[in-house]
Amino acid sequence: MDMKLDTKSQLEMSRSTLDFNGLDTLRTAAKNGDGKALEEAAKQFEAIFVKMLLSSMRKAQDALADQDSPFNSEQVKFYRDMHDQQLATDLSTNGSIGLAEIIIQQMDINKEATTINGLRSNANIEDINRYRKLLQENNHKTVSNSDASIQKQAAFASPKDFVQGLYDKAVAAAEKLDIDPKALLAQAAVETGWGKYVIQQNDGNSSHNLFGIKADPRWQGKKAVVDTIEYVNQIPEKQQASFRSYSDFADSLSDYVDFIKSNPRYSEAIEKTENAASYFKSLQEAGYATDPSYADKIMSVYNGSLLNELLP
Structure with a gap:
């Protein structure tokens, strides 16, 4: 089996689950001169960053949630977190934000470095903003349902x-x-x-x-x-x-x-x-x-x- 193809498969598998142990695979690939290693590492870093952002938004929602609501159970939170994790991965993989691209340009010795102002013109965080707006709307509903009558x-x-x-x-x-x-x-x-x-x-x-x-x-x-x-x-x-x-x-x-x-x-x-x-x-x-x-x-x-x- 082609070693580079095998490494690529491992990297993609690691990225899909945000497994921190996958960093060892990235390090090994980098030592073997695999040019995809930096790209995969940058995407994984971006995914972790987005996951942290989504988690902070969820904290606001949890603070306002009705504790007696069936939609606030630990089981629902478990699957919700899995969804957020995969969403973060999809956003980083599709290049929706552009952070990975900036990291690659800054770290790759074979490419000319760029500043943050060099971010491509179509890079945006519309997906994150859309998700953030949805959380805000859910927070409003939670407040209206749980606090007003009390x-x-x-x-x-x-x-x-x-x-x-x-x-x-x-x-x-x-x-x-x-x-x-x-x-x-x-x-x-x-x-x-x-x-x-x-x-x-x-x-x-x-x-x-x-x-x-x-x-x-x-x-x-x-x-x-x-x-x-x-x-x-x-x-x-x-x-x-x-x-x-x-x-x-x-x-x-x-x-x-x-x-x-x-x-x-x-x-x-x-x-x-x-x-x-x-x-x-x-x-x-x-x-x-x-x-x-x-x-x-x-x-x-x-x-x-x-x-x-x-x-x-």
């Missing part, structure tokens, strides 16, 4: 009740901020799911917090300490935080206006209140929310038929 309570029976119950109060608050009251209703709808998920206090009573305003050191009133979701590097993570608690919804709307107007970081947003899209974009850029789609979600409600049909 830590939040319905204050309104329907979107219609939400709009009818808050519209007059929103008009009064909007006048102080010089903004369309519909914009405040849209933001509150996104924050509370049309009033279905208003944060509860520890005693079980409603916090009446319509805008997710946290209780920073300046806040001297009541607080509601709950688990929440914050985005770190665009990945949702479960954290515990304190939120402001109000006596009623009118108090919440009034405090929102004071909170925005008294905070220098939102000064640019205040100058754009005549345009809801510009206002919420500036609000997000100033750090009001960590959700990268926060402004888009609000504008979707603001321009949507549901809110506009319900307005008096």
